[in-house]
Amino acid sequence: MKLYFLGTSGWYDTALGNTLSVLLDTKQAYIVFDAGGGFYKLDRYVKEEKPVIVLLSHFHLDHISGLHALAKFNFTQGIKILGPQGIKKLFNLLINAPYSMPVNKLKTKLVVGEFLNSLKLPVDIKYKELRHVDACYGYRVSTDNKTVVFCTDTGPCRNLNALAQGADVLIAESSLPAGRIDNRWPHLNPEQAAVAAKQAGVKKLILTHFDSGVYTKLKDRAQAGRSARKVFKNTLVSYDGLELAI
Numbered sequence: 001m002k003l004y005f006l007g008t009s010g011w012y013d014t015a016l017g018n019t020l021s022v023l024l025d026t027k028q029a030y031i032v033f034d035a036g037g038g039f040y041k042l043d044r045y046v047k048e049e050k051p052v053i054v055l056l057s058h059f060h061l062d063h064i065s066g067l068h069a070l071a072k073f074n075f076t077q078g079i080k081i082l083g084p085q086g087i088k089k090l091f092n093l094l095i096n097a098p099y100s101m102p103v104n105k106l107k108t109k110l111v112v113g114e115f116l117n118s119l120k121l122p123v124d125i126k127y128k129e130l131r132h133v134d135a136c137y138g139y140r141v142s143t144d145n146k147t148v149v150f151c152t153d154t155g156p157c158r159n160l161n162a163l164a165q166g167a168d169v170l171i172a173e174s175s176l177p178a179g180r181i182d183n184r185w186p187h188l189n190p191e192q193a194a195v196a197a198k199q200a201g202v203k204k205l206i207l208t209h210f211d212s213g214v215y216t217k218l219k220d221r222a223q224a225g226r227s228a229r230k231v232f233k234n235t236l237v238s239y240d241g242l243e244l245a246i
């Protein structure tokens with residue numbers, strides 16, 4: 001099992017990185033968390049005929065803007081895209097004229113639907129709604145005797161801790177700088193992400209989704225890592241192009 005960080009920024013693309021997209025390559029399937037600006041890199045890594053499953057956390061533009069790149073892909077196995085309620089309406093609007101190439105013109109066949117625990121998938125995927133201004137899901141993927149949890153765009157909440165419980169890896173956002181709290185537009189700072197990792201008993205925490213308006217230099221991300229490690233020692237800071245075996 002391997003993680004590829006295609007995009008690690010939040011809000012907008014910069015020279016430091018594209019907006020959020022993370023690929024989890026398992027024996028059974030390719031799992032993609034979010035489709036921000038880094039999503040266009042997906043075809044660099046999808047080389048087998050395994051299912052491709054995209055899990056959208058929510059519909060803010062920095063998490064879906066990369067869907068425009070669907071027109072460049074030619075995956076014979078197709079792509080299944082799952083997310084919160086309203087995802088079909090989103091595709092009817094966004095992946096359609098005049099904004100993008102319509103779904104029925106794409107080279108890769110798409111299956112788009114709302115996420116339900118009753119769906120038959122090649123890996124075990126669970127989800128819970130997180131704490132944000134709009135409906136936003138966190139995901140827990142278990143396969144190959146490992147568990148990876150992805151939680152972005154959330155303030156501290158019970159569902160974050162429940163999803164992360166005992167996970168091998170927690171990929172958590174760090175939109176806010178150390179010490180800052182914003183209850184009007186909930187996000188995590190590095191210490192809060194570290195507290196969640198520690199409380200949930202995860203093995204490794206990876207910080208990502210660094211707000212591009214706050215983290216303007218790599219040293220700002222490094223500082224977030226240092227702040228988190230004061231609470232949870234086994235913390236990594238992600239960057240575009242990071243590859244990690246689990």
